[in-house]
Amino acid sequence: MDTPRTLIVVTLLLAGVFSPATGAGQQLSGLGPEWRPVDPARLDTMRGGFQTTSGMTLSFGIERVVQVNGELLATTRVHIPDVARMTADQATELARFNEGMLIQIGPGNHFEPAGSLQGVVIQNSLDGQDIRAITTLNIGVDTLGAFQDMNAQAALRDALVNATKLP
Template identity: 45%
Template sequence: MRSGGLMGTAALALLAAPAWAQSASSGDGDSFLGGEWQPVDPAELEQMRGGFEMPSGLNVSFGIERAVYVNGDLVANTVLNIPDIAAITPEQAAQVADFNRGRVVQIGEGNVVMPAQMAGALVVQNTLDNQTITTLTRIDVAVDSVATLQAINFSNLISDALAGSVSP
């Protein structure tokens, strides 16, 4: 049930994206984000994401990056990008293994961690005062065809409506 809500939310966001992109790109060349923001070339983005192809033909690309900053300095960074799971390279397999191991960032003395209990987790331990700790998890997702996603979502919507009308 929860995945249906998540899929619906994702679908609504994707449906709104073309209108948002159009409004963001219109104007006098200065986007609503500010003049310092520049678009990234799609070919460069393709190399930064991983992905998969659904049986319907919909290609979904994704990338995950986790970073930890302490007092503005990057102290840990983990990146996972798998563009084609069927043709995974040894380097990409190493990325998956590293990502699944998790990451521990310890600031100060006397920190203790149980590695067996942290599979895939990011653990930040701090015993110092007045530290500015920032953790960022960035997930990049793209689909190659909003029309295909809309068709899949519409099909799911009809199936859910029919199932709801039959059940008490």
């Protein structure tokens, strides 16, 4: 999978505006005429943080949980251990996460979305329900090596500075 294209897809999915690709200069579906897609070549220079020359890894996870009265009714989760090397299956899983979730509690609920369902829709026709919808983001960066290098460099610098102060 082409890494820059993968990162663009992830960015769009995370922003909640995933739609079929459009060419430069075309209007994006559902947005006004002032909205234009950014050229992919320009986006390649704006990736920021997903891929580094030092080989740093960015991991991403998202989980959506719906509980009613302490009982787990629905959950969906995605975990991408290395965003820069995301697989096609992980991208598909992320797109599926964006499809949304409908939870209906009690009788007489009816829901017909006008378009595609995104996010969480909870319908409740019962009184006294403890409803919790929780979305958790887990983002990790493997910076331990960088911090160890900085600490070693600081220790070396301090040793050199202090060595000149010896009697």
